[in-house]
Amino acid sequence: xxxxxxxxxxxxxxxxxxxxxxxxxxxxxxxxxxxxxxxxxxxxxxxxxxxxxxxxxxxxxxxxxxxxxxxxxxxxxxxxxxxxxxxxxxxxxxxxxxxxxxxxxxxxxxxxxxxxxxxxxxxxxxxxxxxxxxxxxxxxxxxxxxxxxxxxxxxxxxxxxxxxxxxxxxxxxxxxxxxxxxxxxxxxxxxxxxxxxxxxxxxxxxxxxxxxxxxxxxxxxxxx
Numbered sequence: 154x155x156x157x158x159x160x161x162x163x164x165x166x167x168x169x170x171x172x173x174x175x176x177x178x179x180x181x182x183x184x185x186x187x188x189x190x191x192x193x194x195x196x197x198x199x200x201x202x203x204x205x206x207x208x209x210x211x212x213x214x215x216x217x218x219x220x221x222x223x224x225x226x227x228x229x230x231x232x233x234x235x236x237x238x239x240x241x242x243x244x245x246x247x248x249x250x251x252x253x254x255x256x257x258x259x260x261x262x263x264x265x266x267x268x269x270x271x272x273x274x275x276x277x278x279x280x281x282x283x284x285x286x287x288x289x290x291x292x293x294x295x296x297x298x299x300x301x302x303x304x305x306x307x308x309x310x311x312x313x314x315x316x317x318x319x320x321x322x323x324x325x326x327x328x329x330x331x332x333x334x335x336x337x338x339x340x341x342x343x344x345x346x347x348x349x350x351x352x353x354x355x356x357x358x359x360x361x362x363x364x365x366x367x368x369x370x371x372x373x374x375x376x377x
Contacts (some may be wrong), residue, residue: 156349160357163329166241167309170249171256171302178256178301185257186264204254208314215247215319243320244327248312252305259304263297303365307358330354 181200185193203211219226221238229235237243267290275285313331320327322336334350337343 156346156353158325159328159330159333159350160353162241162325163310164357166244166248166329167306169242169245170252170309170312171306173245174249174253174256174305175298175302178253178305179260179298182257182260182264186261200257201254203251203315208251208312209318211250212247212315212318215243215250215315219243219246219319237320239320239323239327241320241326244312244316244329245309247315247319248309251312251315252308255304255308256301259297259301260294263294267293299365299368303361307361310357310361311354330357 181196185197215237217223219229219237221227221230221236226237229237237246271289271293272285275289276282280288310329311331312329313335316327316329317332317335322328322332324333324336328336330350330353334347334354337347337350
């Protein structure tokens with residue numbers, strides 16, 4: 154499989170993983186930051202599990218739940234004719250789940266650091282909840298969202314264990330950068346091509362961090 158196709162597939166998988174995981178991460182971060190409820194510590198522990206469990210265990214749970222014969226996967230296949238199994242969408246799901254804890258934490262910290270008085274002042278001046286959120290809260294959260302998204306994207310780009318367990322290593326469909334590097338390293342003549350992909354992975358990760366820093370500087374400058 155040409156390097157360009159592997160890179161494009163990897164970026165597509167990582168990008169879709171973050172786009173899908175970000176709204177979920179935001180909702181959980183808001184819930185954990187703003188509310189007290191029974192079982193909060195348990196929920197936090199469950200959301201952190203993909204970060205501390207062996208990735209193959211997370212991949213196994215995804216297979217049990219979202220595989221063609223899984224509890225949720227079988228319903229999706231029966232009702233909508235859609236399956237995550239052995240498809241790039243399954244790789245995106247696995248990457249998104251693995252990235253979720255890295256998205257939640259910085260967003261939650263950003264929410265906890267917001268002065269609630271600013272939101273209350275906006276409402277006192279006539280702004281509704283939605284307008285206050287869009288004009289006051291969301292701009293203050295932007296650095297946390299960006300930091301979480303970049304960390305999550307880097308994690309999704311390098312995801313291996315959960316992906317290969319859940320959707321296997323299929324060239325052109327689920328073979329992302331990390332899986333392609335693994336396959337090449339198993340081949341006696343694959344070292345040179347594997348080194349190319351390793352360098353590309355490093356460059357993409359560095360570019361992601363640089364972009365994050367640039368965006369955060371722009372946002373900080375816009376607030377001043």
